Amino acid sequence: MKGRKGLLRFLPLSAMLLFLAGCGEDRLTALDPYGPQAQWIFDNMILSLYVMALVIIVVFTLFFIAVVKFRRKPGDDEIPKQVEGSKTLELTWTIIPIILLVILAVPTIAGTYYLAEEAPEAAGSSGEEEGEEAEEAAAEEGEDAVVIDVTGHQYWWQFDYPEGFTAGNEVYIPVDEKVWFNVTGNDVIHSFWVPALGGKIDTIPGVENSLWLQADEPGVYKGKCAELCGPSHALMDFKVVALERDEYDAWVDSMSQEEEAPEENSVAAEGRQVFEDQGCIGCHAVEGQGSAQGPALTNFADREYIAGVIDFNNENLEEWIRDPQSFKQGNNMQPYPDMSDEDMEAIIEYLNTLSVEDEE
Amino acid sequence: MATATATKDKSVLWDWLTTVDHKKLAVLYLIAGTLFFVKAGMMALFMRIQLMSAENDFLTGQTFNELITMHGTIMLFLAATPLIFAFMNFVIPLQIGARDVAFPFVNALGFWIFFFGGLLLSVSWFFGGGPDAGWTAYVPLSSGEYADLGLDFYVVGLQVSGIGTLVSAINFIVTIINMRAPGMTMMRMPLFCWTGLVVSILIVFAFTPLAAGLALLMLDRIFGGQFFIPDMGGNAVLWQHIFWIFGHPEVYILVLPAFGIISEVIPAFSRKRLFGYTAMVFATLVIAFLGFMVWVHHMFTVGLGPITNSVFAIATMGIAVPTGIKIFNWLFTMWGGKITFNTAMLCASSFVPTFVLGGVTGVMLAMVPVDYLYHDTYFVVAHFHYIIIGGIVLGLLAGTYYWYPKMFGHKLNEKLGILMFWLFYIGFHMTFFIQHILGLIGMPRRVYTYLEGQGMETMNLVSSIGSFVMGAAILVLIINVVYSAFNSERITVNDPWDARTLEWSTPTPIPEYNFAQTPQVRSLDPWFYEKVHGDGTMKPAEPMTDIHMPNGSILPFVIGLGLFIWGFGMIMINMDDTIVPPFLVIGTGVILTFGSMLIRSIKEDHGYHIPLEQVKKIEKEVS
Numbered sequence: 001m002k003g004r005k006g007l008l009r010f011l012p013l014s015a016m017l018l019f020l021a022g023c024g025e026d027r028l029t030a031l032d033p034y035g036p037q038a039q040w041i042f043d044n045m046i047l048s049l050y051v052m053a054l055v056i057i058v059v060f061t062l063f064f065i066a067v068v069k070f071r072r073k074p075g076d077d078e079i080p081k082q083v084e085g086s087k088t089l090e091l092t093w094t095i096i097p098i099i100l101l102v103i104l105a106v107p108t109i110a111g112t113y114y115l116a117e118e119a120p121e122a123a124g125s126s127g128e129e130e131g132e133e134a135e136e137a138a139a140e141e142g143e144d145a146v147v148i149d150v151t152g153h154q155y156w157w158q159f160d161y162p163e164g165f166t167a168g169n170e171v172y173i174p175v176d177e178k179v180w181f182n183v184t185g186n187d188v189i190h191s192f193w194v195p196a197l198g199g200k201i202d203t204i205p206g207v208e209n210s211l212w213l214q215a216d217e218p219g220v221y222k223g224k225c226a227e228l229c230g231p232s233h234a235l236m237d238f239k240v241v242a243l244e245r246d247e248y249d250a251w252v253d254s255m256s257q258e259e260e261a262p263e264e265n266s267v268a269a270e271g272r273q274v275f276e277d278q279g280c281i282g283c284h285a286v287e288g289q290g291s292a293q294g295p296a297l298t299n300f301a302d303r304e305y306i307a308g309v310i311d312f313n314n315e316n317l318e319e320w321i322r323d324p325q326s327f328k329q330g331n332n333m334q335p336y337p338d339m340s341d342e343d344m345e346a347i348i349e350y351l352n353t354l355s356v357e358d359e360e
Numbered sequence: 361m362a363t364a365t366a367t368k369d370k371s372v373l374w375d376w377l378t379t380v381d382h383k384k385l386a387v388l389y390l391i392a393g394t395l396f397f398v399k400a401g402m403m404a405l406f407m408r409i410q411l412m413s414a415e416n417d418f419l420t421g422q423t424f425n426e427l428i429t430m431h432g433t434i435m436l437f438l439a440a441t442p443l444i445f446a447f448m449n450f451v452i453p454l455q456i457g458a459r460d461v462a463f464p465f466v467n468a469l470g471f472w473i474f475f476f477g478g479l480l481l482s483v484s485w486f487f488g489g490g491p492d493a494g495w496t497a498y499v500p501l502s503s504g505e506y507a508d509l510g511l512d513f514y515v516v517g518l519q520v521s522g523i524g525t526l527v528s529a530i531n532f533i534v535t536i537i538n539m540r541a542p543g544m545t546m547m548r549m550p551l552f553c554w555t556g557l558v559v560s561i562l563i564v565f566a567f568t569p570l571a572a573g574l575a576l577l578m579l580d581r582i583f584g585g586q587f588f589i590p591d592m593g594g595n596a597v598l599w600q601h602i603f604w605i606f607g608h609p610e611v612y613i614l615v616l617p618a619f620g621i622i623s624e625v626i627p628a629f630s631r632k633r634l635f636g637y638t639a640m641v642f643a644t645l646v647i648a649f650l651g652f653m654v655w656v657h658h659m660f661t662v663g664l665g666p667i668t669n670s671v672f673a674i675a676t677m678g679i680a681v682p683t684g685i686k687i688f689n690w691l692f693t694m695w696g697g698k699i700t701f702n703t704a705m706l707c708a709s710s711f712v713p714t715f716v717l718g719g720v721t722g723v724m725l726a727m728v729p730v731d732y733l734y735h736d737t738y739f740v741v742a743h744f745h746y747i748i749i750g751g752i753v754l755g756l757l758a759g760t761y762y763w764y765p766k767m768f769g770h771k772l773n774e775k776l777g778i779l780m781f782w783l784f785y786i787g788f789h790m791t792f793f794i795q796h797i798l799g800l801i802g803m804p805r806r807v808y809t810y811l812e813g814q815g816m817e818t819m820n821l822v823s824s825i826g827s828f829v830m831g832a833a834i835l836v837l838i839i840n841v842v843y844s845a846f847n848s849e850r851i852t853v854n855d856p857w858d859a860r861t862l863e864w865s866t867p868t869p870i871p872e873y874n875f876a877q878t879p880q881v882r883s884l885d886p887w888f889y890e891k892v893h894g895d896g897t898m899k900p901a902e903p904m905t906d907i908h909m910p911n912g913s914i915l916p917f918v919i920g921l922g923l924f925i926w927g928f929g930m931i932m933i934n935m936d937d938t939i940v941p942p943f944l945v946i947g948t949g950v951i952l953t954f955g956s957m958l959i960r961s962i963k964e965d966h967g968y969h970i971p972l973e974q975v976k977k978i979e980k981e982v983s
Contacts, residue, residue: 028814029801030733041733048727052720055684059716062691067709072631072698079892080697085636085689093688094681101677104727108677109670111729116666188501189596191661191736195802199732202661204597205500206590209663222814226661226736226804228428228494229501231421234807309811329421 026239028222030195035214037115037198044107051100115199118210119147119180146174150183152190152203154229155236155331156295156308165255166285168295169308170239171223174248178212191226194240200226215242220304231330237308254356255298258287262353271350274343278336286354294333301355307331314348321347370912378912380464381872385471386450387767392475393442398834399482400434403427405831408791408824414812424808425492426510430481432495433514436610437521438478440752444617445474445528447759448556450767452532454863454870455550457541457879462534464910465960470528472920477521480927484513487935494806496607497577499588499599504581504934512934515578516927522567522574523923529563532556541862542901543881547641550861550885551634554641555620558648559613565652566609573602582933597662604655612651615747616644618711618755619686625708625758626690628859630697633885636689643682643689650679660731669728676726683719687712703777707758710785714754718746721796736806739799745792757784757837765856769869770848776840784833790826794819860888865898867982873907873970876979904976906969913965915956922952 033039149160159171173179185203193200201211225236262268283294324333410419461467484490491514493502536557579585586592588599627634656672721743765771855864865887877900883889926949932942
């Protein structure tokens with residue numbers, strides 16, 4: 001699958017590109033594709049680079065010959081021949097670019113339709129134009145194609161699973177399957193982008209868009225918001241966690257389970273009480289209880305980052321709860337600067353118990 | 361006829377405030393454009409300092425967003441446009457052998473309205489911060505719910521300055537169609553005039569949708585309208601369509617005159633006529649036409665469906681063909697010529713390969729599915745800076761060094777010029793080439809920071825250093841202007857470059873009436889033709905008589921000021937406490953604006969005549 005990457009070595013930048021592709025555990029760069037969509041995009045980018053390299057070489061060669069060869073020598077007052085133009089040449093540099101563009105136009109259109117493939121259910125009900133194709137796809141994918149509803153918020157991501165639970169900022173998907181994302185925006189326009197897996201799609205309030213992605217390997221893929229959405233636009237990161245199908249099913253099961261109350265009289269139970277008393281639950285749902293104004297915290301302790309960008313440790317968590325604006329300017333979380341140390345300790349303890357991985 | 365005559369005892373300031381002379385307005389445009397350019401350039405440097413290292417906290421996200429918005433808005437509307445207009449104002453009447461533009465009063469009006477509109481946008485910093493939704497001002501981020509007062513300044517300021525741009529454009533269309541000297545047929549017109557004509561038409565068709573869109577957004581923001589608010593049944597995508605129907609042609613509005621400048625400078629310093637003149641004219645027309653057919657390529661990720669995306673992808677690719685024709689025609693103009701490399705020619709010739717680099721990434725962006733990767737990343741930032749700096753700014757620099765002696769009576773220093781060019785050119789590639797890769801490894805545009813460990817630190821540092829090298833180049837240019845003003849040799853000849861077009865047949869400095877007798881044009885490149893086939897002077901097309909000139913007027917300035925006050929009053933509606941009620945301010949502005957128009961309408965002003973004797977005296981002095 002990654003055979004085409006060898007092509008890159010012939011480009012002057014390849015060394016740097018490959019080096020960068022290796023950086024970090026979380027997969028981010030689009031130069032190291034991990035799914036069929038990303039691979040398609042990458043291959044066609046390389047194709048267009050070859051065509052463009054041809055154009056650049058021709059123009060640069062002509063340019064450098066012209067500027068070296070046709071310099072005016074000092075004292076040379078002769079007027080060069082005044083050439084009006086040349087029909088043959090004009091035709092040449094009209095027709096050849098047209099041919100080059102056709103070479104690029106064909107995969108462009110094919111790819112536009114390939115990437116626009118709709119989710120099996122959605123296409124089945126709406127499809128007139130793409131009816132047949134969609135039916136075929138539906139047959140291929142079977143009934144259990146994963147369709148996740150994505151909502152962009154300032155500055156976090158809400159992922160609603162068909163099983164009825166909600167996840168915030170981290171979306172789990174099964175590997176080797178097309179997963180559909182139906183995206184929309186809650187407040188302003190955001191853009192949903194996982195560079196290593198594929199293209200981006202805007203999340204627009206009042207509009208529902210759809211995108212499919214597929215991961216070929218289990219792992220963590222970084223996602224970003226790509227449309228300016230306010231002061232903390234740069235910090236609106238999320239993660240795609242790709243799991244083998246059976247692990248994924250297990251994860252879905254544990255996310256769907258009823259809440260297990262923390263052991264009575266433990267610090268965590270106290271924390272749960274604080275969580276309710278302080279009104280946290282008014283925005284953050286835990287295992288289906290509470291509203292979805294803020295990210296759901298059902299699997300909070302499984303996350304690597306707080307709020308998508310801050311290293312997960314208790315000190316940062318405390319600081320985040322006391323003054324969220326200091327990390328993410330303009331976010332909508334209510335600050336709790338005066339929470340007592342006891343309450344804070346309890347709530348952090350409680351938040352640290354919110355994991356679904358332990359239960360497996 | 362002469363009801364008033366020019367008085368000689370006007371103060372310098374009054375003279376510049378009331379001038380309707382296209383040459384002086386060109387200088388005003390040049391100064392205003394340069395000031396805005398330097399201001400927006402400084403903003404870019406602040407942004408590059410912020411992005412120099414990962415998780416830097418030099419600027420907050422909010423300030424950064426205000427800077428990106430103002431940088432983009434100022435550069436396009438208040439820097440590039442007036443600088444282009446400076447050259448169009450100065451050069452077009454001279455190149456077509458006219459004494460001035462068709463409507464000198466309207467020309468001054470256009471400048472002052474533009475200027476006060478720009479000022480209105482700029483004062484936003486004193487009222488709680490600049491606009492912060494990007495120069496594209498996508499709703500809902502720019503709606504009343506998410507954006508503060510800054511966006512009101514954006515909406516109203518751009519509307520005012522847009523009126524100025526529109527009236528100037530209409531003036532240029534009339535001038536170019538009606539005021540050409542005898543013998544100057546359309547197909548003998550210098551390419552710069554052609555591009556001037558085409559962009560003026562583009563402005564008329566592109567700035568009107570912008571004005572409409574801004575008016576709708578103003579209704580939403582100030583009067584509680586709901587055109588773009590999804591919760592109320594409005595449509596957020598509608599704004600993007602309106603904006604880009606204006607926004608894409610805007611790119612061509614700026615780059616086509618740059619093409620025009622290049623098409624003047626390259627033949628002049630290659631001592632060869634423009635290769636494929638006819639093809640160049642038609643390529644310009646085709647680019648302008650297609651420019652209106654491609655706006656959706658800014659919106660491929662909006663989810664308009666594969667049919668729409670495919671159609672616009674093909675249209676976008678189509679633009680590469682006429683642009684390619686231009687590139688090769690420039691190359692073959694140099695081919696076989698005798699090229700002199702001074703600063704103007706360095707800028708003009710290096711434009712060709714640089715613009716190709718920006719053009720090829722443009723074609724790559726047209727490939728819809730691959731654009732899903734490039735869109736809204738640093739790849740796009742790199743692409744359009746290659747077009748705007750590698751295209752427009754290099755063109756403007758070439759034009760500056762080329763026409764400077766005609767405008768100011770002395771050349772710019774060549775040594776400083778060449779130093780500036782190399783600093784600028786190296787700094788530019790250092791800043792922007794590497795940004796292509798930043799985009800591909802996952803850096804979205806308009807981010808005020810990036811996290812450590814994503815492999816972006818080194819490349820951002822390189823880019824930041826490059827931007828400072830470019831800043832140094834602009835500093836050298838400013839030093840050059842000051843240095844040359846005091847130390848450069850005065851130009852006493854008409855034609856210091858041994859150039860080809862009609863503006864070089866006028867004496868330096870140019871008398872206010874440009875041509876004592878309207879010249880008879882006998883060929884493309886008429887001045888070169890007379891030098892080779894004639895006696896080196898233009899044949900007059902009319903006897904020498906009294907010359908009719910327009911009077912200066914303060915009214916354009918007052919109308920501009922009136923619109924400024926009116927616009928400010930509109931914004932005051934959204935302010936919390938105001939010292940005076942907004943409607944009082946609006947009323948003052950309206951009275952000033954329409955009062956001035958009324959005075960203009962009822963006051964008879966037939967201009968004045970320069971008597972024949974005086975014309976003869978002036979001509980003797982300058983020759």
